[in-house]
Amino acid sequence: MHGKFDDLGRFADPSLLILTSLADGAKHGYAIMTDVAAFSGVAMEPGTLYGALSRLERRGWVRPLDGEERRKPYEITATGQEILSEQLASMQRIVRVGFKRTGLPRTASAWGS
């Protein structure tokens, strides 16, 4: 899973990965890391994770929930949801153009379902 996919991390914005991870429910830090690694293959380090989380929190796109101090869950806010769908739509346009211009088949495997 790693190695080949580690390079993808350079393309993947940590904020986008975190918002995507939180889209299906609140998670605490370590759960976000494992979830991101599972769906994207990107091994996010704690420094990157909390750097991005703090920025997202400051913008009001995620919000910490009450929990024990060491394992605070985070949930995506309504603004965060909007931003995420805008981002995903914009990425989808890029993906469509990318496939068209490279002539790669838009197969299920290429989509990585």
Added chain:
Amino acid sequence: MTAPREAGPVLSPAAAARLSRFLVRCHPRRWRERYAAEVLDVLDQCLPTEHTVLDLWLSAVSAQLDPAWRGRPSASAVRAWMGRPFGMFVTISAVMLLLVAGLVGGAAYSDYLGNIGPPMPLSDGTFGMAFSPDGRLVAAINPNLEIWSVADPARPVRLGYSVGDLAGAPGAFAPNGWLLVTSGGPGILWDVSHPTPRPKEIATLPPDHAGGVNQYAFFPDGRILAAANVNGTMTLWDTADPYHPARIATLAVAAASGAPASGGQLTGLTALAVTPSPAAGGPVLASGDASGVVTLWDASDPARISRVVTLPAQGKAPVSALAFSPDGDILASADDDGTVVLRDVSNPAAPAMLAVLHLTAQGRADFNWLGSNIEIAFSADGRTLTAVAGNTAVTRWDVASPRAATRLFTVTGDSLGSGAVAFAPGGTEIAGPPTAGDTLALWQLR
């Protein structure tokens, strides 16, 4: 959660965990109050690596630089310091000083790295040899530049060397004794006044043609440097300021040979000599080309050098070497076929043939001199002429009465290896690569 990595860990897991914890504490206080507990908890669950450490260090740096996290109590001292113009100035100066120190150190280190190769044995392909005007130094090109002291001829000492890719011309010393020119791509000017541990490269002669140089010659005034080029042209340089040499003129002299030089065969303009002492009317320059033609030039104004006379070739062989007698009245030219011609050039416009001499190799009547690297030199009193040929035979003639020049001796020896040789001024010594060993071979001729 961290997956196994292909490369072995730089840090042990324990060290990485310790460093990671330390770096969490390096974040600004307000950041720590908000996130430290969570990050420490994550660190407990995953296996920190050097990537984790680097990532946390970057996070700490960016949080420290982020105005939103820079807490009032702990960072205020730094901010107050940086807020003062003097503090800002001192900090920036310190950073600049560190940068400059790093650059200087790096440059010195790379310079050092470029010169730590061991010197090469001279016998392995020595291209050029040159004696300093006082006869105390020998420059050997192999293709590094080595400077030897031959003040004690019994024990030549290598003073220093510079690793390079010099080839082609033997190199030439300026009359001042410290300026040396070598070819190697473009010509290079060297300061060899302090050759230990290495001679100092001070300037390159901007190339004005493709191809190399067969011979360099300095004018007696030490200002003008002439180059006989492989493409048949002659270039004159002003080296009055050796750090900024300037090209004065380029003249087409000989037809460029179509075929590239092979087997040591000379092409283009092959030899140069300048009258040793400025005669009345300025120095005379002699050039010889690959077809054996010798040309005399009036060089009293180097910028407007003019052809005085062209002397027909004696044979078909290239001119290998040219030498003026100390008074400038006799020009000796040695062709690659072993012919040495003496001409009276006291009136350069009307040279007169004095003698045609032949090199002989004892017991080797059929010796093929072609491409055998003949050098000639007059004695300081002008009474004898010495030639070394093929690195094997040294012949001396009595030329006190040039029309009746007689051979004094020919000695053959095998102590000189293959490669270039050079005469000391006055022809009293010959320096060359040895047949074996990592030293300089010196012949003393009495």
